[in-house]
Amino acid sequence: MTNRWLTPEEQRAWRAYIAASLLLEDAIDRQLQQDAGMPHLYYSILSVLSESPERRLRMTDLAERLKITRSRLTYAVTRLEKDGMLRREACRYDKRGSIAALTDEGFAVLERAAPGHVETVRSFLFDRLSEEQVGQLEEISSAIAQGLQEDGARPASDDVPWRRRSSTACS
Template sequence: MSHTRWLDDDEQRTWRAFLAATRLASDKVERRLQSGAGMPLAYYEILVRLSEAPDRTLRMSVLADSALSSRSRVSHAVARMQDAGWIARRSCPTDRRGQLAELTDAGLAVLEEAAPDHVESVREAVFDALDRDQQAALRVAAEAIVAHLSDGGEWPLAGDAGPDGPSRPHAS
């Protein structure tokens, strides 16, 4: 029989604050992205990942892993963005079973149009509420949680922003 490790009062307060903060911030960013760019945050994340990849192209499996999403969910999103002309999908030349997703010029234009408003919504939702020390503490805590929960146990994932921020002027 296992012993339940109940949360103490401080842990319970931390958990509830974390849950509320992530939900509120995500909802604010999602609503603004939907109203401004007409796309969900998940699509924006995929466009960002592709824009930062060599030749703006990734294997579908790598795209799903880097977006911390299921392959079926990413495949569905890519199919919709392919219909919109934002992404082209083609077979992998080195593996007949593999598929590549490539950000088109139209997709890059959509991303570049959406990026300033998206970054401002991220700044308003998260960074405006924190000083530099709080931002650093949040990053350390978030990276530890992601490393603990991700399959690879590494964070940041390859291609993610380094200590000086993203390689492009948009946040994911």
């Protein structure tokens, strides 16, 4: 099998994508560290929980929504739990499972951080795009994400981050 090298156009697009995604993630992280004293991942955990019924979600479902490994989620949840922003609860219907629950304190932190976060996302991403480009960004991003999650897109369907097993991960 021969190598399928990127065309010059693909190489430019790839490098532009990498630069934009790294710079945007850095800008978001800096804003959240400054305004809320937390990295983007911690904010994302609080945000997903705030949108869940009763502000609670099974750890495996939370990892899937965030597209991260269960061990990375466990580490972050432990830190947020120490800071009083969430608590872990036993799963009533599965003794092996664990639930992450957003506390009132965590919700208050999220409410204080949200306006600055939204403004950062708006000013560094959406204010630079036309309405048509916003639609294209959604379409392109969805196609990439769907392709990466489909069975057979990876050597094993269990190889998506939130399905990876770890001895420290909660389910």
